Amino acid sequence: MADTIPFTEPAIMARELRRSFDGRPAVAGISLEVRSGEVFGILGPNGSGKTTTVRLLNGLISPDAGEMRVLGLDPVTQGDQVRRHTGVLTESPSLNEGLSVYDNLEFYGTLYGIPAATLPARIKSVLERMGLTSRMLDKAGGLSKGMKQRLAIARAILHEPPVLFLDEPTSGLDPEAAEQINALILDLKRQGHTVFLCTHRLTEAERVCDRFAFFSQGRILATGTKAELERQIDGGLRVELEFAGEIPEGLVGTREEQMLQATVDTRDAIADLVAAAVTAGGRVVRVSPLIPSLEDIYFTLQNRSEAPHELA
Amino acid sequence: MNWRSIWAIARKDLKEVFANRAVWAPVILLPLILVVALPALLILMPSMVPQQQMNIPADLVAKLLVQVPKGLAELIAPLPPTQQVSLLMVSTVFAPMLLTIPLMIASLIGANSFAGEKERKTLEALLYTPATDGELLLGKMLAAVIPAVLLSWVSFVLYAVVVNAASWPIVRQVWFPTPTWWPLMLWVTPAIAVLGLGLTVIVSSKVNTFMEANQLSGVSVIVVVALVVSQVSGALYLGTGLIILLGAVVWALDIGLIAVAIKTFSRSSLITRM
Numbered sequence: 001m002a003d004t005i006p007f008t009e010p011a012i013m014a015r016e017l018r019r020s021f022d023g024r025p026a027v028a029g030i031s032l033e034v035r036s037g038e039v040f041g042i043l044g045p046n047g048s049g050k051t052t053t054v055r056l057l058n059g060l061i062s063p064d065a066g067e068m069r070v071l072g073l074d075p076v077t078q079g080d081q082v083r084r085h086t087g088v089l090t091e092s093p094s095l096n097e098g099l100s101v102y103d104n105l106e107f108y109g110t111l112y113g114i115p116a117a118t119l120p121a122r123i124k125s126v127l128e129r130m131g132l133t134s135r136m137l138d139k140a141g142g143l144s145k146g147m148k149q150r151l152a153i154a155r156a157i158l159h160e161p162p163v164l165f166l167d168e169p170t171s172g173l174d175p176e177a178a179e180q181i182n183a184l185i186l187d188l189k190r191q192g193h194t195v196f197l198c199t200h201r202l203t204e205a206e207r208v209c210d211r212f213a214f215f216s217q218g219r220i221l222a223t224g225t226k227a228e229l230e231r232q233i234d235g236g237l238r239v240e241l242e243f244a245g246e247i248p249e250g251l252v253g254t255r256e257e258q259m260l261q262a263t264v265d266t267r268d269a270i271a272d273l274v275a276a277a278v279t280a281g282g283r284v285v286r287v288s289p290l291i292p293s294l295e296d297i298y299f300t301l302q303n304r305s306e307a308p309h310e311l312a
Numbered sequence: 313m314n315w316r317s318i319w320a321i322a323r324k325d326l327k328e329v330f331a332n333r334a335v336w337a338p339v340i341l342l343p344l345i346l347v348v349a350l351p352a353l354l355i356l357m358p359s360m361v362p363q364q365q366m367n368i369p370a371d372l373v374a375k376l377l378v379q380v381p382k383g384l385a386e387l388i389a390p391l392p393p394t395q396q397v398s399l400l401m402v403s404t405v406f407a408p409m410l411l412t413i414p415l416m417i418a419s420l421i422g423a424n425s426f427a428g429e430k431e432r433k434t435l436e437a438l439l440y441t442p443a444t445d446g447e448l449l450l451g452k453m454l455a456a457v458i459p460a461v462l463l464s465w466v467s468f469v470l471y472a473v474v475v476n477a478a479s480w481p482i483v484r485q486v487w488f489p490t491p492t493w494w495p496l497m498l499w500v501t502p503a504i505a506v507l508g509l510g511l512t513v514i515v516s517s518k519v520n521t522f523m524e525a526n527q528l529s530g531v532s533v534i535v536v537v538a539l540v541v542s543q544v545s546g547a548l549y550l551g552t553g554l555i556i557l558l559g560a561v562v563w564a565l566d567i568g569l570i571a572v573a574i575k576t577f578s579r580s581s582l583i584t585r586m
Contacts, residue, residue, distance in 0.1 A: 021584060060439055061580045079579075084442040094437035096324065098331030103324075110320040111441040155437070 011036040011163055011194040012057060017066035019052055026052040027063070028218035034211075036162075039185060039195040041205040043298060044215030050198040051091060052218075054165045057196070058083055070163060084113060087156035089166045093148045097141030101132055101151055104140050105158055112159035122158060130154045130184075146177030153184065157193075164188060167198045182208050206294040214298055221301040230292055233300040238263050238290035239270050241277060248280030261290065313450070317443045321451025325425045326459065334522070335424045343413050343463060347471035350409075351402045355478035358394035369397070372544075376400050379549040384490050387483055395482055402475050403490050407550060408539035411496075413467050414505035415536060418460035419529045422509040425452045426516035426577075427525035436586060439579050449577045453509055460505035468497050495555045503562035508532055510569030517576040517585070 012034035019027045027049045034040040042050045055061050057070055059079025068075055075082045096104050105123045114122055127133045130150040135143060140151060149169065156164060166185065170178035178201075185208045188195055199205050205212065212229060214221040222232050241253075241260045251273075253262030260277075264270055270287065277284050292300075329335045373396050377385050384403060388396050429435045438448065468489075475488045512529040519525050539558075542548035550558070 055583060058440055059579075060583045080442045080444055083440060086440075088437070088440040090436045090440070092433050092436075094434050096328065096434050097432065098328050099324070103327065107320055107324045108437070108441065111317050111438075111443050113314075113317075113442065116316075152437075 009036055010034055012040075012068075012070050012196060014053070014057065014068040015066055017053070017056060017068055018064045019056060019061065020064055025218050027056065029066070030215075030218070030220055032213050032220060032223055034194060034196060036194050037189065037192050038210040039189050039197055039208055041209030041212040042196065042198040042215055043200065043202055043205055043212055043294070045200055047217075048215040049218040050215055051167055053215075054088065054167055054196070054198060058086055058088060058165065084159075085161050086163045086165060087159065087161040089149075089152050089156045089164070089169055091167045091171065093152035095140040095148055095151060095155075097139065099140060100137050101127070101140055101143070102136045104151065105155060108155045109158050114159055126154045126158050144177075146173050146180070149173060149177070149181060150184075153181070157188070161193070163194045163196065165196045165198070168200070169197070170199070170201055170204060178204065202294045202298055212294070214301055216302050216305055219305075221298075221305050226294060226297075229294075229297045229301075233292065233297050237265075237267065237270070238292075239273065240286075240288045240290050241274070241282075241284055242286035242288075243277075244283040244285045246282075248277060248282040250280055251277055251282070314443070314447055317441075317447050318451040318454065321438075321443065321448060322455040322458070325421070325452055325455035328428070329421055329424055329455075329459075332424060332428070335420055335428075338420055339417050339459070339463065342416055343467040343470070346410060346413060347467045348474050351406065351471060351474050352478045354401050354406075355398045355475065355482075358392070358398055359481075373397060373400060376404060376549065379551065380404060381490055381492070384487070387485075387487055391482065399479060399482075402479075403488060404492070404549070405540070405543045407493065407496055408536055408543060410464070410468065410471065411500065411504050411536045411539070412533055414460045414464040414501045415508040415532055416530070417463055418456045418505040418508035419512045419532065420526055421456040421459060422452075422512035423516060423522050423525035423529060425455055426513055427519055428522040430516070430582075430586065431521045435582065439583055445578050446574070449513075449574060453506075453513070456509045456512075457502070457505045460508070461502050464501045464505070465497060468493070492550065492552050492555055495552055495559065496550070499559040500555060500562060503559050503566055504536075506566040507535075507562055507569065510566055510573050513573040514569065514576055517581070 010033040012032070015031050017027050017030040018025065030049070030053060042053065044050055052061070056063055057068060057075055059075035059082050062076050070082045071085050073082045073085075096107070099107070102123060105126065106119060109119045109123060110116075124133070127136055130153065132147065132151060132154065135147065140148065143151060153169065156166070169181050169185070173181065182204055185195055185197065197205065197209060206226065211223065211225050213223040222229055224232070239262055241262070243258045243260070245258070247255055247258065247260050251260055251262070253260045262273060264273055270289070274284055274287055329339070370393065373393065377389060380400070380403070388399050391399065429438070472488050476486045479487070508529065511532050512525055515528045516525040519528065539548070539550070543550060548554070
């Protein structure tokens with residue numbers, strides 16, 4: 001249980017992890033650190049090594065090479081202890097559909113070592129939190145897709161693990177159901193859980209994650225906060241100026257009708273650019289920083305990764 | 313070993329058996345046919361069919377009468393040949409047939425528990441729990457072996473009731489079971505259940521559906537068919553000594569199968585095949 005594990009920092013550490021299947025590398029030298037209490041987004045397409053990394057970190061498979069720790073425990077030699085302190089939402093909900101909602105949670109609660117005396121209260125509390133109390137006695141197979149996902153999350157958090165691995169939690173859900181799951185992830189973070197979130201939905205990840213790792217073909221292209229990742233793709237800040245009338249000559253940047261897109265090194269340089277434009281006779285009506293989306297950053301980095309050593 | 317986890321796995325698998333008609337229907341039907349319909353028909357047939365129309369294997373009857381326990385031989389000897397055949401069939405020849413019950417039930421439940429879990433995509437969540445590989449395997453094995461053995465014993469009791477009831481008008485006494493049945497039920501039956509399950513665990517690791525696993529592991533029924541044929545042909549009579557030896561051979565096979573099953577049922581090999 002959560003209270004028996006010492007606080008460790010980082011919550012998750014992997015160094016040069018490698019794992020191949022039939023000679024094909026699924027994870028090819030991954031290094032990362034996840035801090036306690038953060039939501040760490042693992043972003044990448046299907047087959048990029050996200051799920052294999054989750055399996056490695058939970059001791060389901062052993063690495064061919066490399067080192068890893070989860071809450072200070074070694075998943076290779078202490079797999080069952082690691083799994084006692086982690087909760088995993090698998091890519092498919094993996095529910096026992098012939099059993100009731102309650103029976104599903106009772107079964108997993110028992111396997112996670114929740115004492116029999118406190119298990120019913122714990123189940124009821126988690127069901128209430130997930131909005132599933134009224135479906136408690138229904139078979140899991142009869143739930144909607146969104147409800148199944150919520151039940152699978154209920155199963156993952158039932159034993160109050162300090163670390164949660166969520167593999168594509170919003171995959172296949174409608175926007176409303178996906179929004180509920182994202183709100184739940186933020187709620188879990190507020191409660192101090194460390195969340196290792198695998199997803200290929202970059203827009204959603206941008207809203208819930210503190211830091212990111214971009215996965216591609218078993219490798220990490222880049223890690224960091226969004227601001228740190230932005231700096232990796234661009235030497236400076238991009239800014240767009242809109243003019244009323246002609247754009248004056250002598251300003252450096254890309255011109256399109258009454259718009260000028262320029263790159264500056266610092267925030268102060270934006271003021272210098274505006275001043276130069278005004279001095280040159282330009283009538284500036286709008287100044288907007290151009291913030292790349294996570295998706296822009298990801299695809300830029302992925303394109304660069306075709307030259308493998310560029311990102312090393 | 314965490315027995316709370318092991319029993320939870322066994323209980324869960326059994327709940328799933330009763331939620332799946334493709335599994336529980338044969339589990340109920342097979343014993344009913346074998347222990348009620350067939351013996352009743354065998355015993356009652358001589359009184360329904362004219363004797364001259366029945367082909368009595370006189371040699372086999374004579375041979376069996378020498379081999380069966382003395383009490384049974386004395387009971388059967390004075391009866392008409394057709395009734396002799398009937399009682400010899402239900403008391404001796406039919407014995408190995410009843411071994412199909414633990415074999416088939418263990419295979420059916422095992423296939424549902426191992427390959428079925430893969431098919432239903434519920435195995436992965438189970439592998440992420442702190443239960444050890446040994447606890448997972450043992451829980452699943454108990455879910456198959458315990459009902460297989462218990463149902464076999466219940467079937468045996470039912471069989472004894474049917475045989476005694478159907479033969480009451482002929483012999484006017486409770487004469488069944490004969491001594492050879494006790495080692496068969498208490499020693500060989502659990503061994504056969506483990507044999508069926510061991511094969512199913514190994515087969516389940518190679519296939520992805522309940523039906524495939526059940527069909528492939530069902531091949532093990534050949535062992536039982538061979539025993540029945542041997543008895544019917546008179547080539548082999550399963551006396552107490554031979555039954556105890558048979559049980560020992562099956563248990564030895566079980567140990568080998570379980571060793572292979574333990575090797576097969578590891579998280580890493582299961583997850584990489586999903």
